Amino acid sequence: MYMCVVTLTRWFPESARWLILNDKADVALKQLRRVAKMNGKEEEGKKLTVEILKSNMESEQLVINNRRSVFDLFRTPVMRKIACCTMLVWFSTSFAYYGLAIDLQGFGVDIYLIQLIFGAVDIPAKLLAFLFMSLIGRRFTQATSLIMAGSFNLVNIFVPKEMQSLRTLFAALGKGCLSAAFSCCYLFSGELYPTVVRQTGMGLVSTMARVGSMLxxxxxxxxxxxxFLPMTIYGGMAIIAGIAAFLLPETRNTPLPETIEETENRTIKDAEKAKDSKRADVALQETYLSLMKQTV
Known part of the structure; x- marks a missing residue:
């Protein structure tokens, strides 16, 4: 089976970006035109040239020449906040997820039945996570799913052990919320980190998730x-991570950042817009109050 997979990879196309950066723009052009034809965009594909591809990759070539390290995630204030919050989110999600999963026998229900319930709840949880991420936003989905998961864990502490059905229900709901949080983690974190450090950032948060699963x-x-101590810690960490997720910028319907400077500037602009909006609301309220006083 392994040899079969290795053999099949010979026919996988290389990344067009990688080909252009490695002086194989002509090969990349052929692949892009073939993809454009498959997507019903043959005319647009014919307009592409080697010169256009190279000109579009000049800025990225400069970025690649300036190698980045994990320390770049902590040098600037916005990137530092993103790195710390995403590390906490990934750690707490994995920590609570595996902490809940290894305690199946503690619910007093048949272990095979609860495994079935825990597995089945993932399907609607992930579907709901996809809908909320698409319609409302990544930050809201990430934060809410973690806070709800932690709340279900904490509530379960106060449910008597004799009420097995209710304990199992709360545990399944918590597991579903953590599954939704895991689904959101990958998309949200990938959109937060700029291109130059995206793989570095994703590697860092993935490591934090592994640490959480080990602890x-x-x-x-x-x-x-x-x-009651384990569930208190699992639930408490999930709630803290959910609150931290609200500190992250929203990435829904926004282009992926390419550089650290772009990420810094975008966040500063968003903060200025929020302040201007708040000032406008305050001015509107003051105007309304003054009109009401004049009327009286």
Missing amino acids: APIVRMSGDYLS
């Missing part, structure tokens, strides 16, 4: 001393 079983052992 989850250790925290579970604290239940031998205080039964």
